[in-house]
Amino acid sequence: MNEVSNFFKSAFSVDNIIFGFDEGDLKVLLIKRGQAPFKGLWALPGDLVYPNEDLETAANRVLDELTGLENVYLEQVRTFGAVDRHPLGRVITIAYYSLIKIADFSPHASSFAQTVKWHNVSQAQKTKLAFDHNIILNTCFNALKQKVRVRPVGFELLPPKFTLTELQHLYEAILRTKLDKRNFRKKILSMNLLIDRNELQEGVPHRPAKLYQFDKERYQQLEAEGFNFELKESTKKERRKKLAELMDNG
Amino acid sequence: MNEVSNFFKSAFSVDNIIFGFDEGDLKVLLIKRGQAPFKGLWALPGDLVYPNEDLETAANRVLDELTGLENVYLEQVRTFGAVDRHPLGRVITIAYYSLIKIADFSPHASSFAQTVKWHNVSQAQKTKLAFDHNIILNTCFNALKQKVRVRPVGFELLPPKFTLTELQHLYEAILRTKLDKRNFRKKILSMNLLIDRNELQEGVPHRPAKLYQFDKERYQQLEAEGFNFELKESTKKERRKKLAELMDNG
DNA sequence: TCAAAAGTGTTGGTCATACACCCATGA
DNA sequence: TCATGGGTGTATGACCAACACTTTTGA
Incomplete structure (x- = not known):
């Protein structure tokens, strides 16, 4: 057991939790397993890391092989390494989200259509997934929730041009809360990080909304200067409730 | 390369960044390497993970072997897996801090005295460490900085009874900023998370301070109810400066 | 009596919250 | 003309930041 060579018998994988946003819902891309173990269950896309491959490279490869997309937002979240988490041997996995x-x-257009599918995140969280993927999904979703409050990463989930309502719905889906329309707009616009494209939606059966674009360069500049993108995390009502509880218990 | 068995030739280690707080400074425990590679350089304590050992168990073992301490605050931060990060082969490492x-x-009292030493974190960050340990140390320090703003983990670094000034110095050391005494006290005390022990410092050559104790149970209860411990991250002055810059650039 | 740190309140400003109506479009 | 979502301003209150003097102890 103390021979160094005895240690070099493990493997590691990456799992890449791929998030998308559509129709007001946060989605996650899952794969239906075609073979044992866990045959027939949905699982997170992942793969063993090649011996000469960096971890991020592997996570990007998983994404690329599945979707053909490159240069996508990627974030390492956490490593899961319970001894018995993989039936084939000691395999720890490093979880990323994209x-x-x-x-x-759109998997509908691909040959994977049967086995690769966007799932509503809330529903996926309630479904039994392969391996320890439920825990991984929860952890990554929480990490995203955390991140989105503190960095303007939400835009990665939206098309280049979007309306403020779409952006608001995105935040509502991730934070799982309702936001006040006027306050949300005030806050977002006051950051001066959106470029008004001077274009309108077309073909909508109501007053068309203005289209905006995220000003990434400006954000990076401000960030370098110490600016902090930050959204609050609870409503006044909620905080009042908490305070009341605090009083009761104290 | 596609044979599964080819993958089971890697190892993984944990590195455990052990933080302490003394004399107003944040410290980190480093080990001087007695053998190649990186002989003579200071390094973070770590070890290969046994095949049948969970990651957290391994991190705790590293801590226990070094200090004899158990049941200590431990947090996983990030996994480092660059292909060439370890000269002996493919070894990825999962970084924790304690x-x-x-x-x-106190390593002064132990037989390790020559090779295990508390280092001031700022100085350690400027020193060349073994492997990729400079990056790991920076990452873990930043994670701690982040964490301490948002969860009451600072108390883990203080003795069971402490003064408010000690607590403030701790925050100043981790956040690397000065805090206003009155505002700090107001904020901390308003959370109702400190128990006034009704004891005073003894033998200090000035007015003795009251001793407090962190009310962990109360915190856990409040946390379960949705309460959020939160300190702000920048001074008004800083934000004003940023705003001014924003105006200039906009 | 001196040095050193403990302890303590108020004011002004900023920012978050709450909230309701009119507007532009397609059907 | 109706249904649908887009777009807008203000008043209140909470919280943060700034700031200086008195108190208690040991030497």
Whole structure:
């Protein structure tokens, strides 16, 4: 057991939790397993890491092989390494999540259609997934929830031009809360990170909304100068409730 | 390369960044390497993970072997897996940090004294460490900085009873900023998470301070109810400066 | 009596929240 | 003309930031 060579008998994989946003819902891309173990169950896309491959490269490869997309937002979240998590041997997995623009990849159009599918995240969380993938999905979703409050990564899930309502719905889906329309707009616009394209939606059966674009360069500049993108995490009502509880218990 | 068995030739290690707090400074426990590679350089404590050992168990073991401490605050941060990061082969490492009460372990008293030493974090960050340990240390320090703003983990670094000034110095050391005494006290005390022990410091050459204790049970209860411990991250002055820059650039 | 740190309140400003109506379009 | 979502402003209150002097102890 103390021979160094005895240690070099493990493998590691990456799992890449691919998030998309469509029709007001946050989605995650799952694969139906065609073979044992866990045959027939939905699983997170992942693969063993090649011996000469960096972890991020592997995560990008998984994404690329599945969707054909490259240069996508990718974030390492956590490593899962319970001894018995994989039936084939000691395999620890490094979990990443990616944020993609859902229009860029639709499994309906691909030959995978039967086995690769976008799932509503809330529903996927309730479904029994292969391996320890439920825990991984929860962890990654929470990481995204955390991140989105503190960095403007939500835009990675939207098309290049979007309306403020779409953006708001995105935040509502990720934070799982309702936001006040006027306050949301005020806050977002006050950051001066959106470019008004001076274009309108077309073909909608109501007053068309203005289209905006995220000003990434400006954000990066401000970030370098110490600016912090930040959204709050609870409504006043909620905080009041908490305070009341605090009083009761104290 | 596609044979599954080819993959089971890697190893993984844990590195455990052990933080302590003393004399107003945040410290990190480093080990001087006695053999190649990187002989003579300081390194983060770590070890290969046994085949039948969970990752957290391994991180705890590293801590226990080094300090004799158990049941210590431990947090996984990130996994580092660059192909060439270890000269002996493919070894990826999962980085954890621990927070310990520095009085519980002093390497001066141990036989390690020559090779295990508390280092000031700022200085360690400027020193060349073994492997990719500079990057790991920076990442873990930043994770701690982040965490401490949002969860009351700082108390893990203090003795069970402490003064408010000690607590403030701790935050100042981790956040690397000065805090206003009155505002800090107001904020901390308003959370109702400190128990006033009705004891005073003894033998100090000035007015003795009251001793407090962190009310962990109460915190856990409040947390379960949705309460959020939260300190802000920048001073008003800083934000004003940023705003001014924003105006200039906009 | 001196040095050193403990302890303590108020004010002004900023920012978050709450909230309701009119507008533009396609059907 | 109706249904649908787009777009807009203000008043209130909470919280944060700034700031200086008195108190208690040991030497």
